Amino acid sequence: MTPGHGDRVxxxxxxxxxxxxxxxxxxxxxxxxxxxxxxxxxxSALAELDVEQVPGDVRDPVSARRAVAGCRSVFHVAALxxxxxxxxxxxxxxxxxxxxxxxxxAREASVERVVYTSTVGTIGVDGDRGRPASELDYPxxxxxxxxxxxxxxxxxxxxxxxxxxxLPVSLVLxxxxxxxxxxxxxxxxxxxxxxxxxxxxxxVDTALNVVHVEDVARGHIxxxxxxxxxxxxxxxxxxxxxxxxxxELAACTGLPAPTRRVPRAVALGVGWLSDTVEGRLLHRPPHxxxxxxxxxxTRMAFDDARARSELGYTSRPAAEAVRDSVHxxxxxxxxxxxxxxxxxxxxxxxxxxxxxxxxxx
Numbered sequence: 051m052t053p054g055h056g057d058r059v060x061x062x063x064x065x066x067x068x069x070x071x072x073x074x075x076x077x078x079x080x081x082x083x084x085x086x087x088x089x090x091x092x093x094s095a096l097a098e099l100d101v102e103q104v105p106g107d108v109r110d111p112v113s114a115r116r117a118v119a120g121c122r123s124v125f126h127v128a129a130l131x132x133x134x135x136x137x138x139x140x141x142x143x144x145x146x147x148x149x150x151x152x153x154x155x156a157r158e159a160s161v162e163r164v165v166y167t168s169t170v171g172t173i174g175v176d177g178d179r180g181r182p183a184s185e186l187d188y189p190x191x192x193x194x195x196x197x198x199x200x201x202x203x204x205x206x207x208x209x210x211x212x213x214x215x216x217l218p219v220s221l222v223l224x225x226x227x228x229x230x231x232x233x234x235x236x237x238x239x240x241x242x243x244x245x246x247x248x249x250x251x252x253x254v255d256t257a258l259n260v261v262h263v264e265d266v267a268r269g270h271i272x273x274x275x276x277x278x279x280x281x282x283x284x285x286x287x288x289x290x291x292x293x294x295x296x297x298e299l300a301a302c303t304g305l306p307a308p309t310r311r312v313p314r315a316v317a318l319g320v321g322w323l324s325d326t327v328e329g330r331l332l333h334r335p336p337h338x339x340x341x342x343x344x345x346x347x348t349r350m351a352f353d354d355a356r357a358r359s360e361l362g363y364t365s366r367p368a369a370e371a372v373r374d375s376v377h378x379x380x381x382x383x384x385x386x387x388x389x390x391x392x393x394x395x396x397x398x399x400x401x402x403x404x405x406x407x408x409x410x411x
Contacts, residue, residue, distance in 0.1 A: 051123060051163045051275055055080040060121040062086045062108055062152060063128030067232045067239070068167065068224060070095035071267040072125060077101070079271070086117040086128070095231055108148030114155040123163040123274050126152045131198065131236060138197040145201040146208060153212045153219070164219035165274045166209045170259070170284060170352055171199040173223065182259075182289060182351040185223070185282045206282075213280035220277035222270055225286040225352050228371040229263035230378035242375045245299050245307075246385045246394055252310035253292050257349045260295060260368035261287030272361040283361060286354035288368035298372045304397030305390060373401060 053059075059076055063069040064085035073083050073096065083101045086108065087093050096103065106113025108128050118124060130144040149166065156164050174189035194200050206221065213219050232239035244250045269285035277283060290298070293307075300307035357363040377398055385391040 053079065053081060053123070053275065056082055057123070058082045058084055058121045060084045060086060060117050060124045062117075062124075062126050063167075064101065065091060065093040065095045066127065066131075067234065067236050068227060068263060068266055068270075069125075069127040070099075070231050071229070071263045072127060072270050073099060073101060075264070075267040075271060084117055084121060086113065092233065095233060108152055109143060111151050111155065114151050115158065118152075118155040118159045118161060121159070121161060123165070124152065124156045124161050125165045125167070125270055125274070127167045127270075128152075129167065129202070141197040141201040142204070145198075146205045149205040150208050153209065153217060156219075157212070157217050162218065163274045164217060165270055165277070166205075166219055166221050167270070168206050168209075168221050168223045168282070169199070169202050170223045170225050170286075170350065172203045172206055173284075173352070175348055175350055175352075182353040184353040185284060185356055210280060218279045220273045220279060221282040222266075222273045222277075222357075223282060223284045224266045224269075225259035225261050225284065225354075226350070227261050227263040227266050228375040230374050231263065232375065232378065235379075235384070239375060239379070242299065242372070243379055243384055245296065246303065246305070246376065246379060246390060247387055248305075248390055250296070250308050252308050253296055255311060256292045257289055257351045258292060258295060259286045259289050259350060259352045259354075260371055261285065262366050262371035262374065265363075265365040265371075269357060269361065269363050272357075272363055276361045278360070281360075283357040283363070284352050284354040285357055285363065286352045287365040287371065289351040290368055295368070295372070298369055299376065302369070302373050302376055302398065302401045303394040304400075305393060373398075 059081050061069055061073055061083055064073050065087055073085065076083050077099065085096060085101045085103050086106050087103050088107055089105045104117040106117055108114060126149060128148060130141050172189065173183050174187040175183045194203055209219055209221055226238050228238060228242060235243055265287065266285045273283050296307040354363065376394065379385060380391060380394050380398060385394065
């Protein structure tokens with residue numbers, strides 16, 4: 051697809067972390083963004099953006115058809131992304147039924163291109179392969195822990211079914227995005243915030259693929275313009291051990307990194323206890339969801355060579371994603387501990403000055 055200035059393009063989940071970054075990227079290219087926004091949701095991410103907002107729900111065929119009307123392309127980013135909900139059926143209602151509704155509306159409107167935002171959580175990373183996982187690695191379904199992963203896995207198959215029936219749709223799989231605008235925050239941003247608040251007493255021996263959210267947004271656009279229908283693309287950045295990610299956070303904030311390594315069994319035990327007591331008995335969000343504990347003890351390293359070779363995708367160093375994420379949380383007063391906020395702000399100012407000096411500014 052060759053986009054043109056003023057083209058109408060629909061983004062579901064436009065007020066979310068990835069969605070709002072995608073909206074900004076599309077607008078910078080001169081495209082007219084239509085945002086399907088849920089009534090009553092926090093849409094502050096779109097407050098200063100000149101986007102056409104259409105109230106509706108991805109599960110509602112009428113509002114989906116209204117939003118898709120006249121659009122050349124659709125980015126279906128909306129999803130229920132968290133590790134716990136009082137009603138696990140909500141994950142399937144939003145992530146599966148909502149996806150089918152949007153795909154049907156796109157087909158009926160003869161949309162030229164659709165991009166579906168999936169997750170690397172549907173890729174098999176449980177085997178000891180000695181290499182990062184790619185789009186070719188399928189999971190053992192027994193290891194798709196939690197309703198979020200399972201619902202996204204089912205939704206992927208609905209997307210692939212639509213592609214087999216002729217809908218021009220590509221799939222993108224972000225890894226561990228960080229950066230500005232994580233208002234919820236997402237489970238990925240929560241790790242940074244827990245570090246800033248001093249709520250991380252230790253770390254587990256695991257790995258993550260850290261990517262800047264703006265690179266993920268640009269990868270979405272590349273998948274629309276250059277991607278093959280029915281093909282998946284990992285949108286990643288840099289593979290880091292969690293210990294190294296925490297060291298990067300310490301370097302840019304001046305705050306101490308945790309030094310205690312937590313055994314996997316202990317992390318899983320804490321997650322099980324939190325899920326059981328807080329989630330099942332007290333019916334409130336657990337502080338350490340079991341699904342999060344399972345993810346934290348799984349090496350989530352990925353190979354995004356396909357996106358780089360087929361789409362021309364590139365990404366910046368993980369340090370920039372970490373720094374921009376910290377900047378945003380600090381500047382927007384997400385950090386609860388005032389003294390730690392002051393320390394982080396001073397260190398960030400020094401880091402920013404050093405960075406600009408290296409660039410010759």
